[in-house]
Amino acid sequence: MRLIDVRGTNPDYRAIVPRGSFDVEHAVEIVAPICDAVAERGEAALREFAERFDHVTPEHLRVPAEVLARYADELDADVRAAFVESIRRRRAVAETEATPGLVRAEVAPGAVVETKTVPVGRVGLYVPGGLAPLASSVLMNVVPAQVAGVTSLAVATPPSAEFGGLPHPSILALCHLLGVDEVYAVGGAQAIAMFAHGVPGLCPRVDLVTGPGNIYVVAAKRYLRGLVGIDSEAGPTEIAVLADDTADPRFVAADLISQAEHDPMAGSVLVTDSPALADAVNALLDAQVSALGTTDRIEKALTGPQSAIVLVDDLDQGLAVVDAYAAEHLEIHTREPYQVAHRVRNAGAIFVGPWSPVPLGDYSAGSTHVLPTAGIARHGSGLTVRSFCKTVHLICYDEAALREVGPTVATFATAERLPGHAAAITVRTNAEEVDRW
Missing domain, CATH: 3.40.50.1980 (Nitrogenase molybdenum iron protein domain)
Known part of the structure; x- marks a missing residue:
């Protein structure tokens, strides 16, 4: 895998992290x-x-x-x-x-939105x-x-x-x-x-x-x-691994390969502050790949522009890189991986520690494996129960509640130059308007 060295720099990480084209x-x-x-x-x-x-x-x-x-x-x-x-x-x-079926908020006496x-x-x-x-x-x-x-x-x-x-x-x-x-x-x-x-x-x-x-x-x-x-608009699968010198290179290499196996366009990215780990992982890839029956597409994925090893100064810079990448799958192979995982903002799913590899989530972890790709994890989520639900507001005000807030609504509507909106309030709450209408 190619090497990208960002040590001693502070670039726009979204511009330098590897990602293939998907037109x-x-x-x-x-x-x-x-x-x-x-x-x-x-x-x-x-x-x-x-x-x-x-x-x-x-x-x-x-x-x-x-x-x-x-x-x-x-x-x-x-x-x-x-x-x-x-x-x-x-x-x-x-x-x-x-998600609960009904949530009720009483914003004022007699003014209920469910x-x-x-x-x-x-x-x-x-x-x-x-x-x-x-x-x-x-x-x-x-x-x-x-x-x-x-x-x-x-x-x-x-x-x-x-x-x-x-x-x-x-x-x-x-x-x-x-x-x-x-x-x-x-x-x-x-x-x-x-x-x-x-x-x-x-x-x-x-x-x-x-x-x-x-x-x-x-x-x-x-x-x-x-x-x-x-x-969502899901692109090719991708994995990022954030690792330090405590990581087992055999595990990291195997996990990078596991996602490369999906597709020649799949992305595999290792982010580490350990040059020794980077060297060890690269050295292990050939032997692990050659033992599999999907060698051709794995090699294309690992050597493509969407895959790389990114060398960083320290964990803080590594977190900045993986947040910029916003991987579909992010593995944490560091000291105190659970604490590190909670510092991550952008990822489709986070796999914590050496015993939680991505293929576990692909099948039997209990989590979803339909996850945002191509950086969509910066603003989107994976497929869950909520993906199959929609919400509807039920607005139920009594007369006293409308009269109490009505002048505020009419003022707001008038400021937006929507007199018909204001009239729909005043026809109910202003005696003069009621007679005129």
């Missing part, structure tokens, strides 16, 4: 005709794009429920146990994320195929949606020629274990368009689309945003 706007130009075709031609377009992009035309665009059940029955016992345990842990954490939290009505969940069939994304989307109280859930995931036009069996089995029977063998931008526009006789439109995907899925989300809600 969503260019991809929008490509996916716009696809999305428009789905809106205009429905199932015919979905079948055409399945043949073009997935090289197979599914017999059924909506996977039959009995197929889901069959694949669940055929799961290897150990795999099934792993699925069940991951679901249990994610549900346990999701239940702590749940905040009601309600789940989104219908959600479309996208699960990637591609280099790795991410069955784990099923539970990361479905569990918090179910805990939130979403009553209508649909999953879309690419068909596979390997399985006769069906999606990967693990994805279908996990849907069944979670009680989701509306599953579509539709991938890519066309899946997002199907959810956003709806396809008569096949898939009713949804209110919100969630889940990760490639750049074309992200571009379709951007193109259709407004017609449908989206969770």
Whole structure:
């Protein structure tokens, strides 16, 4: 991995931390005709794009429920146990994320504003195929949606020629274990368009689309945003490791590799004040990578412009660098890692200490693995129960409460040159105005 040395300097860290390019706007130009075709031609377009992009035309665009059940029955016992345990842990954490249904504030006698939290009505969940069939994304989307109280859930995931036009069996089995029977063998931008526009006789439109995907899925989300809600525009996965001389270089190297394995565009960044650790990690990477079956894409990711080792003067400068980077995943391998973690402002998820590697969060930590990338962690959050909820204010003033605050409202409205707003108050509270109206 290349080395970036910021010791003895105080640069704009956002300008120097490594990050690959991810040109969503260019991809929008490509996916716009696809999305428009789905809106205009429905199932015919979905079948055409399945043949073009997935090289197979599914017999059924909506996977039959009995197929889901069959694949669940055929799961290897150990795999099934792993699925069940991951679901249990994610549900346990999701239940702590749940927002109260109604919060009441009485701002003055007889003046009440309630905040009601309600789940989104219908959600479309996208699960990637591609280099790795991410069955784990099923539970990361479905569990918090179910805990939130979403009553209508649909999953879309690419068909596979390997399985006769069906999606990967693990994805279908996990849907069944979670009680989701509306599953579509539709991938890519066309899946997002199907959810956003709806396809008569096949898939009713949804209110919100969630889940990760490639750049074309992200571009379709951007193109259709407004017609449908989206969770985020997720880019390639990334990991940052903040480490000092107490870190085990074997662990750090393995964790950098684990995220590089996702995609040649994945970012792996080590931030350390220990040149000895940097050297040791770099020396270990070749041997660890060569032992895996995903060598090619790991090497491309680790040697790409989005990956590097950043040398800093001390922990304070290291914290400044990782806050500027705002990594999707941030590991802390330092003295007193828990205390250090609480000094971090910007990260999608923080993995504390040597025994909390990112792959734990990918599957069975109980946390979400649908997290903000590309620096979005500076202002955005990962997918939780709250992502599937919206809030509504209920304003309930009695006459005395309105009369008490009415002159203030009328004055404010008049200052904004909105006399109609003021009149809507005074027609109720000013005797002269009542008679005039």
